[in-house]
Amino acid sequence: MTIFLQATAEGLSLAGIYSLVAIGFVLIYKSMDVLSFAQPALAVVGAGIISSLAVDRGLPFWISLVLGVSLTGILSLLIERTFLRPMVGEPVFSVAILTIGIDILLRTTLDNWIGLNPRYMGDPFPSYGNFGSISINGVTLKYLELAAFSTAVIMIIALNIFFKKSKYGVAMRATSFDQEAAMAQGINVGRIFGLVWFIAGLLAAFAGFFITGGFNTLSQLSFTFALRALPAVVIGGLDSIPGAVVGSIVIGLTQGYVAYYQISFEEFVGFSLGSGFSLVAPYLIMFIILIFKPDGLFGTKEVERV
Amino acid sequence: MRKRPNLYTNYQDENAIFSNSTQKAWFFALIIFSISICFVASDYWLLLLTRSLTFAIGAWGINIVSGLAGQISLAHGSFIGIGVYAAAVLGGTATSSVIGYELDMLFWLPLAGVVSALVGLIIAPITVRLKGLNLGLVTLALVFICSHIFSNWTSVTGGAGIGRKVAQIKLFGVNLENGLTLGNIFLEREQLLYLICFFFCVLLGFGFKNLVRSRVGRAFAAIRDGDIAAEALGVNLFRYKATAFGLASFYAGVGGALASTISGGVEPGSFNLLFSILAVAIIIIGGVGTVLGPLFGAFFYIMFPGLIQSLFKATGIGEQSLALNLGQIEAIVFGLFIILFLIFEPRGLWGIWFRLRNYFKAWPFSY
Numbered sequence: 001m002t003i004f005l006q007a008t009a010e011g012l013s014l015a016g017i018y019s020l021v022a023i024g025f026v027l028i029y030k031s032m033d034v035l036s037f038a039q040p041a042l043a044v045v046g047a048g049i050i051s052s053l054a055v056d057r058g059l060p061f062w063i064s065l066v067l068g069v070s071l072t073g074i075l076s077l078l079i080e081r082t083f084l085r086p087m088v089g090e091p092v093f094s095v096a097i098l099t100i101g102i103d104i105l106l107r108t109t110l111d112n113w114i115g116l117n118p119r120y121m122g123d124p125f126p127s128y129g130n131f132g133s134i135s136i137n138g139v140t141l142k143y144l145e146l147a148a149f150s151t152a153v154i155m156i157i158a159l160n161i162f163f164k165k166s167k168y169g170v171a172m173r174a175t176s177f178d179q180e181a182a183m184a185q186g187i188n189v190g191r192i193f194g195l196v197w198f199i200a201g202l203l204a205a206f207a208g209f210f211i212t213g214g215f216n217t218l219s220q221l222s223f224t225f226a227l228r229a230l231p232a233v234v235i236g237g238l239d240s241i242p243g244a245v246v247g248s249i250v251i252g253l254t255q256g257y258v259a260y261y262q263i264s265f266e267e268f269v270g271f272s273l274g275s276g277f278s279l280v281a282p283y284l285i286m287f288i289i290l291i292f293k294p295d296g297l298f299g300t301k302e303v304e305r306v
Numbered sequence: 307m308r309k310r311p312n313l314y315t316n317y318q319d320e321n322a323i324f325s326n327s328t329q330k331a332w333f334f335a336l337i338i339f340s341i342s343i344c345f346v347a348s349d350y351w352l353l354l355l356t357r358s359l360t361f362a363i364g365a366w367g368i369n370i371v372s373g374l375a376g377q378i379s380l381a382h383g384s385f386i387g388i389g390v391y392a393a394a395v396l397g398g399t400a401t402s403s404v405i406g407y408e409l410d411m412l413f414w415l416p417l418a419g420v421v422s423a424l425v426g427l428i429i430a431p432i433t434v435r436l437k438g439l440n441l442g443l444v445t446l447a448l449v450f451i452c453s454h455i456f457s458n459w460t461s462v463t464g465g466a467g468i469g470r471k472v473a474q475i476k477l478f479g480v481n482l483e484n485g486l487t488l489g490n491i492f493l494e495r496e497q498l499l500y501l502i503c504f505f506f507c508v509l510l511g512f513g514f515k516n517l518v519r520s521r522v523g524r525a526f527a528a529i530r531d532g533d534i535a536a537e538a539l540g541v542n543l544f545r546y547k548a549t550a551f552g553l554a555s556f557y558a559g560v561g562g563a564l565a566s567t568i569s570g571g572v573e574p575g576s577f578n579l580l581f582s583i584l585a586v587a588i589i590i591i592g593g594v595g596t597v598l599g600p601l602f603g604a605f606f607y608i609m610f611p612g613l614i615q616s617l618f619k620a621t622g623i624g625e626q627s628l629a630l631n632l633g634q635i636e637a638i639v640f641g642l643f644i645i646l647f648l649i650f651e652p653r654g655l656w657g658i659w660f661r662l663r664n665y666f667k668a669w670p671f672s673y
Contacts, residue, residue, distance in 0.1 A: 035439055086649050092439055093378050097590060098648045100583050104641030108634050227579075234443050274458030283447040287432075290444050294436050302438075 002138045003260055011256025012249070013145035016152030019248035020207035021229035022236070023159065024200030026244045030176040031196045033092055034084065035238065038099040039204055040226035041106040046072035046205025047121065047212040047222065048110050054122030061122040069205040076201025077194050084197075085190070111220045118217035121209060148210040155203065156245060168195060176239075228255075228279070231286035237299020246297065251282045321519045323512070337508070344500045351612065353568060356500045358608040359507040360565035365588045365600030366514045367557025372586065373595035374523060375550035376530025378438070381445035382558055383582030384452035385422050387574075389559025390472065390566040391462050392421035397473025404470045405461055411477045415506075415563055418473075422559025423552045430548035437533065449579050456574035469573035472566040475499065503564050510557060515597050517553070526550055530595075587644050593656025602655040611636050 021043055028036045050068030053059045059067075079102055087095045133142040163169040174182040175192045183189050204226075211225045212218035232251040236243025258278035266272050295301050314320040324330040344352060368382040397414035398406035429448070436444055457466035464470030475482040475498070486493050493501075517523045525546045528536035537543050566572050584607070592603020614635060651657050 083645055083649070090648075090652075093442065094648050094652065096439065096442065097583075097586060098645055101587075101641045101644030101648070104580075104583075104637055104644070108637040108641065112631075112634050230443070231447065234440075238439070272458075274454060276454065276457075280450050280454040283450040287444060287447040287451065290436065290440060290447075291432050294440050 005137075005139045007256040007260040008253065009139055009141055009256075010145065010259075011253035013142075013149045013252070014255055015249040015252030016149040017207050017210045018229045018232045018252055019152050019245050020155060020203045020210075021226055022232045022244035022248050023156070023241055024203040025229065025233040026236075026239065026241050027196050027200050029233075029238045030241075031172060032084070032088075032193055034099065035092070035096045036099045036200070037096060038079065038102040038106065039200065040223055040229065041103040041110075042072055042076055042201055042204040043208035043211065043226040044218065044223050045075065045106050045110055045208070046201075047208035047218045048113060048119070050205075050209055051119045051121050051212070051218055052113070055120055061124050064122065065124075065209065068209070069202055072205035072208075073198045073201035076204070077198045080194055080197035085193070107223060114218060114220055118219040119212075120217055121213045142214065144210065144214045151206060151210070155206070159199075159241075168192070172196065224279070228282050231282040233296075234286050235289050235296055237296030239300055240296070240298035243296055243298030250285065254281050254285055255279070323515055323519075340504060341501070344497045344504075349494075349496050352496050352500050354608055354612050356496070356503045356568055357565060358605045359500075359503040360561050360568070361588065361604035361608055362507055362561075362601045363510050363564065364558050364561030364585060365592065365604050366510060367554040367561060368585045369589050369595065369600045370514070370517065370526070370557065371550045371554035373589055373599075374518065374530065375526040375547065376533075377433070377547060377550060378442040379433075379445050379551070379554065380442050380579075380582050380586065381448040381452070382554065382585040383577050383579075384449050385426060385555040385558035386562035386565075386581070386585070387452060387456055387577035388425050388555075389418040389422040389562035390572055390577075391456070392559065393418035393473040393563035393566065394470060394572065395462055397476070398471055399474065401470075403460065403468075404464050408474065408476075411473070411475060411502075414473050415560060418563035419556040419559040422562075423556040426551040426555030427548055430544075430551050433551055434544050434547040445582075446579070449577075449582050453574065453577055456577055463572075463574045466574050469571055471570060472572050473563065475502070475567055477502075499568060506560065506564060510560065511597070511601070514557075518597060522546065522549060587640065589654075591643055591647050591654050593654030594652075596653075596656045598659070599654055599656040602659065606655060607640070610639070614639075
């Protein structure tokens, strides 16, 4: 039972991290019909900025966190402005490939900066011991995991309020519903696109910090962690924010359970699934779900005019 | 009649491989030039040329499925990997850790394509049901599943980080690994490999050209332009989409098997997501859906690092004095080219070639 709770706790914290990236994916997809493969790269770039400010420049952690997150948001906004704006109205797939090009640019630059040694993120509460943990009934909870989960919850609630109450939130919903009609109502659609990318950049940078924080460290491989938010989005449906959250929970829990139960499962069925299976399991689940529900669990069914 | 190159009096003429005798003459001149180049070029450039030819074969593969039939495939790199390992098992030597049957190239090369095509056909029932982004995402999942299998199936692939030796070049029972003496000419391994790859590149290039002008090619184009409309016109969607995936995987398998013989060894980690994206990028840079585009794209991608290196040598800039290393410069320039081509020239290098050709055709008039 302890193992089960431990796996669940770790899975939920992973779910929190994934949902931060996943919501960014969904926001961009909903408003612009663009699947941005640059999102995971933005997450690690955010982590890189935080690390360079907090560790290399020696700024206080909280200032570097705020600066890193907002700089990533601005970077994301600039990317939209320079590369994505000329592509409005182009086929979905061309734009998706274009974001892969952006992803290559961002990550190569970042990898060059990271080098071979892993980078650390700095410590928010040095007095609590370097990213420590608490133990409840034998279940070890890292502070970082708790922080990741609660940040995700806070972000989701905040975004929800933003979309329901604020002027720009309503404008964003209108834009994602129908761009031309929104324009006719006097909404500055271009500004909305920029805002969407900015928010997505913020969320990605937060996720980037939680991916690489503590003992996880930022290395050239951290990117693959953020990329696993993609199966989460696809499972939930590309255009549904609740779907993204549910998808993240599915992926996070799967990864957690597989990590803890793979060996006993392999002994039970009698063949090996291979090392690192918990990292492939999300893609396997996405593969299976897409076979049965091509639009994801919560996605709107695509209606096509011939 | 000879003076009017664009006048066609029947359908056969319009659809011919070479639309006029000038084109045919240029083509044969190019063939002779390409063959003679292997006696002149240094080993370094010859290997780059050979690599370009094999990459072009692979790129034609993805051009069949994505360019002609309009089905997005991000798993092309994995099919290339399957071809590489099929060839390595059939044509490679067995060691204590990996299996190998040391067959002749006559067997392992086609079989590499066939095995890859079979895998493509096995997953066809899944890929045929999806379209657009969802198809792209399923094939993305396939990349991760395949690379997981590659790194864990150690008896075939040697395992992650270790790798294995690939197929031996043995043709008609003659081992070509140490060169070959024909009369009083001695051909080195590099030259032989170049000639073999050149032969298959021309062969499969013609195959692609013929596919475009055949019934199957027209069905692919119909599916690309509107799959529901194509179905209404009597195109069997399942059959043709599956054919597209099968053919693409065949090209991938053959191209991969040939490409792997150049380096002699292969590591499972090389068939990652980036490798599959590379395949897409090559046809985007070259020109999607065109016959010559993948060739241009492959040559561009492979020759480019060589050109950058020569540039450094010529200008006397040491690699150490730069902030980025050569691989990173390549990656950055490559990423930039993907972006710039998509924004400014969606028809790729082929589009540039097309406009240049038309400009000089009409010169000194602007049209």
